[in-house]
Amino acid sequence: MSEPYDYIIAGAGAAGLSLAYHLVQAGLHDRSILLLDRAPKTTNDRTWCFWEVGEGPFEGVVYRKWNRVWFHGEGISRRLELAPYAYKMIRGLDFYRFMYRWIAEQPNIAVRYGEISRIEEREEGVEVRLNGQTFKGRWAFSSLYQPLPQDPRYHYLLQHFKGWVVRAAAPVFDTEAATFMDFRVAQQGAVRFGYVLPFDARTALVEYTLFSAELLPPEAYDAELRAYLGSVLGLDRYETLEAEFGIIPMTDAPFPRRPSPHVMNIGMAGGRTKASTGYTFQRIQAQSRRIAHALRQTGQPFYPEPAFSRHAFMDSVLLNVLEKQRCSGKQVFSDLFRQNPPQRVLRFLDEETGWLEDLQIMASVEIPTFVRATLEVVGRRLGQPKRG
Numbered sequence: 320m321s322e323p324y325d326y327i328i329a330g331a332g333a334a335g336l337s338l339a340y341h342l343v344q345a346g347l348h349d350r351s352i353l354l355l356d357r358a359p360k361t362t363n364d365r366t367w368c369f370w371e372v373g374e375g376p377f378e379g380v381v382y383r384k385w386n387r388v389w390f391h392g393e394g395i396s397r398r399l400e401l402a403p404y405a406y407k408m409i410r411g412l413d414f415y416r417f418m419y420r421w422i423a424e425q426p427n428i429a430v431r432y433g434e435i436s437r438i439e440e441r442e443e444g445v446e447v448r449l450n451g452q453t454f455k456g457r458w459a460f461s462s463l464y465q466p467l468p469q470d471p472r473y474h475y476l477l478q479h480f481k482g483w484v485v486r487a488a489a490p491v492f493d494t495e496a497a498t499f500m501d502f503r504v505a506q507q508g509a510v511r512f513g514y515v516l517p518f519d520a521r522t523a524l525v526e527y528t529l530f531s532a533e534l535l536p537p538e539a540y541d542a543e544l545r546a547y548l549g550s551v552l553g554l555d556r557y558e559t560l561e562a563e564f565g566i567i568p569m570t571d572a573p574f575p576r577r578p579s580p581h582v583m584n585i586g587m588a589g590g591r592t593k594a595s596t597g598y599t600f601q602r603i604q605a606q607s608r609r610i611a612h613a614l615r616q617t618g619q620p621f622y623p624e625p626a627f628s629r630h631a632f633m634d635s636v637l638l639n640v641l642e643k644q645r646c647s648g649k650q651v652f653s654d655l656f657r658q659n660p661p662q663r664v665l666r667f668l669d670e671e672t673g674w675l676e677d678l679q680i681m682a683s684v685e686i687p688t689f690v691r692a693t694l695e696v697v698g699r700r701l702g703q704p705k706r707g
């Protein structure tokens with residue numbers, strides 16, 4: 320392949336690999352693509368969960384899926400039927416291996432490994448430096464994450480979690496249902512919950528998750544996870560097969576989408592993480608499809624985005640409620656699942672609900688609390704942070 324490449328994809332994680340895949344699926348197999356990353360991925364560094372109706376593009380690597388989930392909260396302990404949705408789980412390593420096999424069959428995709436030190440705008444394109452070597456491209460897509468500077472108009476929480484794949488001495492897990500959120504853990508001034516992804520009756524990925532501004536000391540996650548396994552799930556005898564730790568930013572601050580004319584930020588770096596939940600994987604797929612469509616239709620990747628999104632605004636209000644601890648996250652999520660069919664909640668989190676369903680969702684939470692949070696969000700956006 321000769322330079323300039325049509326597309327340079329800086330970062331070959333979930334977003335970079337998905338973008339390459341969707342570009343080719345959209346019929347752009349005559350365009351040259353260069354994928355760059357530090358190194359090929361050889362470990363199962365993360366697990367992606369998401370919900371979906373029917374089969375998705377990566378159905379072949381879905382490790383487990385469940386048609387129902389448990390929700391344990393304030394005044395609710397319910398096994399929820401999700402149809403037509405299924406809750407699905409993809410192991411990171413399965414996804415990477417699937418993509419590497421697929422890439423090996425694509426004559427228009429080249430891959431190079433090393434440290435990316437610069438992505439620079441040039442006349443009519445970009446230059447990307449990798450281990451001192453320069454690659455020229457017409458467009459660059461970057462998933463190299465840069466933390467945002469703090470701005471008082473926005474909210475900054477972290478979703479942080481530790482998970483173990485455990486094998487229990489006896490069959491204990493409900494293989495028919497994952498546990499979506501389990502609030503039967505002490506909240507200690509943050510949003511804290513466990514969740515369980517059962518592989519079979521004895522094996523499951525069990526996670527302990529927090530939404531808060533500060534991380535815990537590393538050993539605290541292990542202690543909380545052990546306590547959740549023991550006192551909530553009643554599991555004392557198990558072996559730990561794998562561990563996973565993650566931090567996902569939950570913020571309504573805008574991520575730069577177009578840092579320079581020929582560069583587009585994608586994935587988490589491009590603001591694809593849903594601020595109120597941390598779910599990103601499906602939003603990466605949606606973004607990749609839209610970029611591929613825009614490139615086909617207009618020759619450039621920047622598809623139009625609305626200046627105001629009602630759902631993004633509602634995310635800000637929820638972040639404000641949680642950040643200010645106006646009421647507990649346990650209460651909010653319990654109200655949502657107690658008073659709405661789960662399908663409506665999932666559609667809402669997918670930002671696919673209309674006004675009527677949004678009103679039904681809003682009517683299920685503590686209205687005065689959310690009105691106060693809304694007023695503060697508006698005040699902060701106007702540049703007048705309000706206290707209280």
Ligand SMILES: Cc1cc2nc3c(=O)[nH]c(=O)nc-3n(C[C@H](O)[C@H](O)[C@H](O)COP(=O)(O)OP(=O)(O)OC[C@H]3O[C@@H](n4cnc5c(N)ncnc54)[C@H](O)[C@@H]3O)c2cc1C
Pocket residue numbers: 329330331332333334335355356357358364365366367368369433434435436462463464563564565566567585586587588597598599600601
């Ligand atoms: C442990 C964990 C579990 C998660 N679980 C879920 C989930 O269940 N559901 C969900 O929807 N979301 C989940 N997420 C959030 C999100 O889906 C993932 O973080 C996802 O991997 C984000 O994709 P990305 O491509 O933006 O970033 P990444 O996948 O992190 O990819 C960025 C890539 O850039 C490369 N890179 C960075 N800097 C450089 C450099 N200077 N030079 C070369 N290469 C570089 C990295 O090596 C990496 O491969 C999870 C995140 C984590 C961390």
